[in-house]
Amino acid sequence: MRPSTALRSLALAVALASSACAGPSDRPAGAAEVTAPRRIVTLGGPVTEAVFALGAGDRVVGVDLSSVYPESAAALPRVGYYRQFSAEGVLGLRPDLVIASDAAGPTTALEQLRAAGVHLERLPAGEDLDAARGNITRIAAAIGRPDAAAAVLADLDAELAEVDRLRARATSRPRVLFVYARGPGRLLVAGRDTGGAELVRLAAADNAGDALTGMKPWSAEAVVAAAPDVVVLPTRGLESLGGVPGLLALPGLAETPAGRDRRVVAVDDLKLLGFGPRVGQGLRELVLALHPEVRPGADP
Incomplete structure (x- = not known):
């Protein structure tokens, strides 16, 4: 035109x-x-x-x-x-x-x-x-x-070096379901070859959505079968669902280990998912959220 x-x-x-x-x-x-x-x-x-x-x-x-x-x-x-x-x-x-x-x-x-x-x-x-x-x-x-x-x-590499030190101390390996949400009608799971899957890997965790490729919707049965220990999603996505209660009200999520333990981690959309200058800061926060054993004051 x-x-x-x-x-x-x-x-x-x-x-x-x-x-x-x-x-x-x-x-x-x-x-x-x-x-x-x-x-x-x-x-x-x-x-x-x-x-x-x-x-x-x-x-x-x-x-x-x-x-x-x-x-x-x-x-x-x-x-x-x-x-x-x-x-x-x-x-x-x-x-x-x-x-x-x-x-x-x-x-x-x-x-x-x-x-x-x-x-x-x-x-x-x-x-x-x-x-x-x-x-x-x-x-x-x-x-x-x-x-x-x-x-x-140099700043980014220094932050990533700190992430490496934290990962080296991690003794747990949680299964993480990384989801993208914009209201209850739009919920996508991060499968292989996604930024979400890469962040899960970098945070020393396993991607519970690996049966998928790309960002895809998933059935309640598939979510339950994936048995995630933790659900991770962007902060604005969690807000669009009405917080943790709204997220766990979605089909299947309450029946997972993450749902029963209410282990939900909200991440800054831009800091982490954008893979920009602050991605090292975002990864550090994610590692600390997924691995309580490496937090300051935790038992060695």
Whole structure:
């Protein structure tokens, strides 16, 4: 679909503004020349976190609805949810760089940004620690601050080293059912090849949903047969169900060891599931929640 006349006019204005905003290169002398963007829009919470962690938060002029951290980002103009954002809303902010999660869309909106001459940086998909490190490096290069990645990655590696120390002390191996919920009518279980399954593995636990591949709905009978010791889900998902009582009221869950013991762990959606700069912090919290024996003050 061709852009409207209004959208074409806005695109021209953006292109002119971007030319006027060109800044000096942040790369050392002799390196390939790169223009450091001065007006950045981020689409995806982990993307926004990374830009701020890399010290370029003052150049961010707009974010999507999933960008709730840090607080200064949450106060910026919103352009819709990253999976369904508005091209007009983005272009109205006159960005010279848009950094987007690979899941950002719709395709027509992305095409409109390219047609407007806006530099669009799309990050490859991936839900593991290698993807987290790679995206931090890519974002640092895109914003003209490649050297800033080293400090952010050093912090991440220090946090992961602490996770390794905790895992080495763990003596339990719980079966974890990792679920995604947005109200009682939408409950999905994390099977193999998912971010949830990877987080369970990294937290020294077994994935009770391994009979599945991907994120899938599961019958009450299958949930009971999986016999999870713990149910893990995002905080906002638990809230959408009405808390732990609402979760355990769903078919099958009350009949599992997790349901009988009311062992439910809520994790910060963005800190852990986004595989962004804070994933090490989120993993530490998950390991402590799943392995009481490694908590401070626990018997050796």
